[in-house]
Amino acid sequence: xxxxxxxxxxxxxxxxxxxxxxxxxxxxxxxxxxxxxxxxxxxxxxxxxxxxxxxxxxxxxxxxxxxxxxxxxxxxxxxxxxxxxxxxxxxxxxxxxxxxxxxxxxxxxxxxxxxxxxxxxxxxxxxxxxxxxxxxxxxxxxxxxxxxxxxxxxxxxxxxxxxxxxxxxxxxxxxxxxxxxxxxxxxxxxxxxxxxxxxxxxxxxxxxxxxxxxxxxxxxxxxxxxxxxxxxxxxxxxxxxxxxxxxxxxxxxxxxxxxxxxxxxxxxxxxxxxxxxxxxxxxxxxxxxxxx
Numbered sequence: 436x437x438x439x440x441x442x443x444x445x446x447x448x449x450x451x452x453x454x455x456x457x458x459x460x461x462x463x464x465x466x467x468x469x470x471x472x473x474x475x476x477x478x479x480x481x482x483x484x485x486x487x488x489x490x491x492x493x494x495x496x497x498x499x500x501x502x503x504x505x506x507x508x509x510x511x512x513x514x515x516x517x518x519x520x521x522x523x524x525x526x527x528x529x530x531x532x533x534x535x536x537x538x539x540x541x542x543x544x545x546x547x548x549x550x551x552x553x554x555x556x557x558x559x560x561x562x563x564x565x566x567x568x569x570x571x572x573x574x575x576x577x578x579x580x581x582x583x584x585x586x587x588x589x590x591x592x593x594x595x596x597x598x599x600x601x602x603x604x605x606x607x608x609x610x611x612x613x614x615x616x617x618x619x620x621x622x623x624x625x626x627x628x629x630x631x632x633x634x635x636x637x638x639x640x641x642x643x644x645x646x647x648x649x650x651x652x653x654x655x656x657x658x659x660x661x662x663x664x665x666x667x668x669x670x671x672x673x674x675x676x677x678x679x680x681x682x683x684x685x686x687x688x689x690x691x692x693x694x695x696x697x698x699x700x701x702x703x704x705x706x707x708x709x710x711x712x713x714x715x716x717x718x719x720x721x722x723x724x725x726x727x
Contacts, residue, residue, distance in 0.1 A: 438571045439513045439563070445495050445537060445574075447472040448581050463588055464545040464595035471495075471537040471577055478534055479527035479708065488540040489550040490518040491602060492526075493570050496535030498659035498667060499528040503559050505678070507671045512658030513563025515570070515602070519554035520547075527707070532659070539573060541595065549599055558606045565608065569601040617642060618652050621661065629668040631692045635661045669693070670706050677715045684711050 438444055449470040467488055473496070493515050501508040501516045503524040510516060510526075518524050520543045528534030543550055553559070576594055585591050614622070624638055638661060639646045653661045669691040676687045688699035703711045 438567060438574060439495055445471050445535060446581075448577055450577070450580050462545060463592040464599070465542045465588075465592070466595060467540045467542050469539040469573075469577055469580065473533035473535050474528060475533055476528070477708070479525065481525040482523060484521050484523045486518070486522070486524070487520055487543060488518075489520050489543055489546050489553075490538060490540045491569075491573070492516050492518075492536050492538040493566060493573065494535060494658060495537055496658050497528050497532055498657060498664060499526055499534050500667060500671060500674075501526045501560065502674070504557060506559070507674050508560050509667055509671050510560065511563060511664075512656065513566055513570075515561040515566045515605070517553055517559055517561070517602075517606075519550045522554065532663075535658075537570070537573060537577065539576070539595075539598075541599075545592070545595075546599065549603070552603075553606070561602070561605050565605040569598055569605055572598040572601055614656055615652065617644065617649075618656050621649065621653070625661075625665055625668060629665055629692060630672070630690055632694060633665075633692065635665065666702070666706070670703070673699070673703060673711070674707075674714070677711055687711070 449468070449472070450466075451468045452466060494510055494512055496512060498512070499510045501510055501524070503518065503522055508516065516526065572594070576598065579585060585594075620642060621638060624641060625633075635649070636646060639649045642649065650660050653659060653664060657664055659667075673687055673691050676682055676690060682690065683696075684699055685696040688694060688696045691699070693699045693702065700711060703709075703714070707714060
């Protein structure tokens with residue numbers, strides 16, 4: 436994806452609409468906030484169902500986790516994740532590397548039906564192989580907003596509408612990503628063996644490449660390293676087991692390839708900032724932090 440690979444497309448920027456903008460004609464699409472930048476290491480956002488905006492994010496760097504509607508989604512470079520208004524959710528980058536995000540919050544009055552469509556059809560993520568058009572449109576909108584070149588709310592509303600239609604088209608036509616054969620094989624291997632006590636060295640040997648080359652390919656296409664991707668897969672499955680089963684931490688540790696409950700507890704706490712028992716007992720995302 437050309438838009439993703441060009442780092443000049445992602446200068447830090449944050450825009451918040453003036454409060455007077457909320458009085459504009461309700462049938463126009465209206466952006467409340469939009470922005471671009473890196474979120475710090477060990478970053479996490481939790482919001483409850485009072486969150487009032489239809490929000491779209493794209494990852495331009497890093498790898499993260501997105502939790503919504505009882506499901507966990509593993510996010511990679513170029514992916515989009517979508518938050519319909521009124522849905523509790525959380526997203527995070529639990530590693531020492533920042534998470535690069537470009538995002539827009541839209542007020543619901545102008546896009547209520549679209550927000551409801553994504554909610555009803557449980558469309559929460561779009562693969563990087565299909566996000567080029569809406570991502571490029573959002574980059575253009577942010578660049579122009581930063582320069583202040585828009586003259587009327589009608590012009591802006593038209594651009595937001597075009598962005599959303601490109602997003603909807605991407606959601607309806609997305610297919611499996613076209614990735615290099617080596618990376619596809621690596622992802623397949625991890626997907627079928629992450630519940631075992633495997634190492635990235637074993638993966639590199641299996642693929643007949645060096646550890647360095649494998650890491651380079653992962654960074655280019657996934658936005659993270661092989662070991663971090665492996666750990667995110669394990670974390671994703673651990674969250675699923677904590678949510679959907681009564682397995683003990685010892686049993687879950689074995690299921691995700693760690694074979695040591697104390698190691699699993701340290702790993703989980705380091706990644707999500709809470710012990711597995713706390714995660715299991717929670718009632719859902721709460722205490723909304725500052726918007727991102």
